[in-house]
Amino acid sequence: MFNTIKDLEAAGKVVFVRADLNVPFKEGKVTDTTRIDRFVPTVKALQAKGAKVVIASHFGRPNGQFVAEMSLGQIVADVEKSLGQKITFVDDCIGEKVTAAIKAMKNGDVIMLENLRFYAQEEKNDAEFAAKLAKDVDIYVNDAFSCAHRAHASTEGMAKLKPNAAGLLMQAELEALDSALGNPVRPVAAIVGGAKVSTKLDLLGNLVKKVDKLVIGGGMANTFLYAQGVEVGSSLCEKEMADTAREIMEKAKAAHCEIILPVDAVVAKEFAENAANETVDVKAVPADKMILDIGPESVKNVNAKLAECKTVIWNGPVGAFEIKPFNKATFAIAEAVADLTAKGLKSIGGGGDTVSALKKAGVATKLSYLSSAGGAFLEWMEGKALPGVVALEK
Numbered sequence: 049m050f051n052t053i054k055d056l057e058a059a060g061k062v063v064f065v066r067a068d069l070n071v072p073f074k075e076g077k078v079t080d081t082t083r084i085d086r087f088v089p090t091v092k093a094l095q096a097k098g099a100k101v102v103i104a105s106h107f108g109r110p111n112g113q114f115v116a117e118m119s120l121g122q123i124v125a126d127v128e129k130s131l132g133q134k135i136t137f138v139d140d141c142i143g144e145k146v147t148a149a150i151k152a153m154k155n156g157d158v159i160m161l162e163n164l165r166f167y168a169q170e171e172k173n174d175a176e177f178a179a180k181l182a183k184d185v186d187i188y189v190n191d192a193f194s195c196a197h198r199a200h201a202s203t204e205g206m207a208k209l210k211p212n213a214a215g216l217l218m219q220a221e222l223e224a225l226d227s228a229l230g231n232p233v234r235p236v237a238a239i240v241g242g243a244k245v246s247t248k249l250d251l252l253g254n255l256v257k258k259v260d261k262l263v264i265g266g267g268m269a270n271t272f273l274y275a276q277g278v279e280v281g282s283s284l285c286e287k288e289m290a291d292t293a294r295e296i297m298e299k300a301k302a303a304h305c306e307i308i309l310p311v312d313a314v315v316a317k318e319f320a321e322n323a324a325n326e327t328v329d330v331k332a333v334p335a336d337k338m339i340l341d342i343g344p345e346s347v348k349n350v351n352a353k354l355a356e357c358k359t360v361i362w363n364g365p366v367g368a369f370e371i372k373p374f375n376k377a378t379f380a381i382a383e384a385v386a387d388l389t390a391k392g393l394k395s396i397g398g399g400g401d402t403v404s405a406l407k408k409a410g411v412a413t414k415l416s417y418l419s420s421a422g423g424a425f426l427e428w429m430e431g432k433a434l435p436g437v438v439a440l441e442k
Contacts, residue, residue: 050222050440051213053090053189059098061186062150065090065215066202068192069105069123078126082420088130090191090215091158100153102185103127103160104141104202105192112168120163127160135160141167142180150184170201178205191215193222194421196436197428207439214440222437224417225428228396229258233358238429239350239381241266241364242401245289251363254431256300256307261357263308263350265342265366265377272297272309273330281315281333308353312343314367314374321371341367341374351384354393360385362397362415363429365405379409386414398425 056063067087072079094101108118124137138149141161149159164170169177178201182188188210190196195203196218214222228236236259242248245268255262264272267284274285275293300307313330315337316323327343328334342350354360366381368374382405389395397406398419406412419425424434 049442050219050437051211051442052219053093053097053213053216056094056097056099056187056189056211056213058094058187060155061099062102062153062184063094063099063187063189064102064104064181064185064206064210065094065189066192066195066206067103067105067215068194069103069120069127070107071123071126073107073122076122078123081126081130084123084127084130086217086420087191087215088127090189090217091131093216094189095156095158098155099187100150100155101158102150103135103158104164104181106165106170106195106202107163108165110163110165112165112171114166118163118166120160124160131158133158138162142177142183147184164200164202171198173199173201173205175201175205177201178209182206182209185210188212189215190436190440191217192436193218193419194424196421196434197424197432199435203436204439207436212440218440220417221419221421224396224419225425227394228359228361229429233394235260235357236359236361237261237263237354237357239263239265239360239362239364239366241268241366241378243267243284245271245286245293248364248426249292250430250432251426252296253299254429256296256305257303258431259305259361261306261308261353262300263353263366265310265350266364268364269310269342269366270339272307276309278330279333279335280330280339281335281337283315283333283337283339306353308350310339310342310346310366311349312345313339314341314343314376316340316374319368319371322373325373342377344377347377347380350381354381354384354388357393359394360388360396361429362395362406363399363402363426365401369401369405369408375405375408378405382406382409382411386411389415398422398429 270285275290316325369378
């Protein structure tokens with residue numbers, strides 16, 4: 049368990065909020081304000097309690113150097129717009145300038161600090177640096193779940209030095225994930241897609257112990273089919289992972305987890321938009337063709353299995369969703385998940401490609417929860433302890 053903003057006595061207190069404002073930025077402009085917009089309610093909740101709010105974040109990968117193009121000063125106007133008020137920007141994150149700015153604050157004021165990663169000590173979780181960040185602060189709040197898998201000074205070190213709590217976004221993320229894998233309403237299904245089994249070994253190993261049904265799609269499914277003696281033509285396939293795939297299937301069997309693989313596939317000679325394609329049984333993939341999507345029978349099968357479930361967690365598309373017509377299966381399953389969610393299914397999606405696919409399918413807002421945290425979401429699904437979350441536990 050962890051403290052939330054609701055538990056804090058914050059009136060007149062200086063509250064340091066670790067946010068993730070590492071937003072997409074091109075030609076001097078923020079191209080997607082989602083992370084800012086999702087973070088703002090935490091600031092408002094603290095202001096409502098009479099706190100003095102200090103916002104801190106990283107931005108890009110400056111590797112411990114001052115890099116003008118990675119200054120958080122560039123996004124202040126976007127934060128002000130979303131918050132609906134002026135904020136003070138301090139062009140450092142430790143030291144006298146920060147102390148002076150905090151001293152000048154009144155209840156409800158907001159200041160924003162410069163990029164934490166301009167100091168190499170941040171990513172090294174340097175204790176001295178964490179103490180400097182915490183110097184003028186009364187309370188620490190972490191609202192950056194997407195950075196929680198990193199033990200940095202601002203995500204882990206500081207949490208040990210001050211009374212702490214999870215921000216609203218962090219709280220929502222942790223509660224959503226707990227309802228998906230921690231204490232889910234069963235039966236639970238997981239949809240796992242993506243290119244390679246090798247990058248998702250820990251994930252698959254953890255999921256077969258936690259879920260009732262595991263849908264495997266994307267390039268990964270080819271490796272599982274190959275492990276069962278199915279010829280997959282010129283498809284993306286990690287043949288050297290066949291033994292591992294068989295081990296995962298054995299573990300699933302022992303844990304009474306049903307693995308659902310494609311029964312038909314959309315194949316083409318080249319990976320290209322609108323490439324000439326045909327739908328074939330997975331046992332009849334031509335030697336000179338590659339699987340680029342799962343077929344309509346597979347979709348029907350997956351959707352029928354999902355309809356039997358109360359909870360679904362999704363990480364990774366089931367086909368090459370970036371190019372038509374190989375986006376059909378991912379979009380069809382996405383629409384089915386959205387419809388089932390409207391009827392009471394608990395649905396959680398996460399990971400970069402997954403978010404992108406669900407947005408393109410037009411259903412991103414129709415799932416119960418969509419996590420914008422890539423690496424942290426994956427590590428949570430793998431069953432790993434996240435340092436930034438562990439540090440907040442009561």
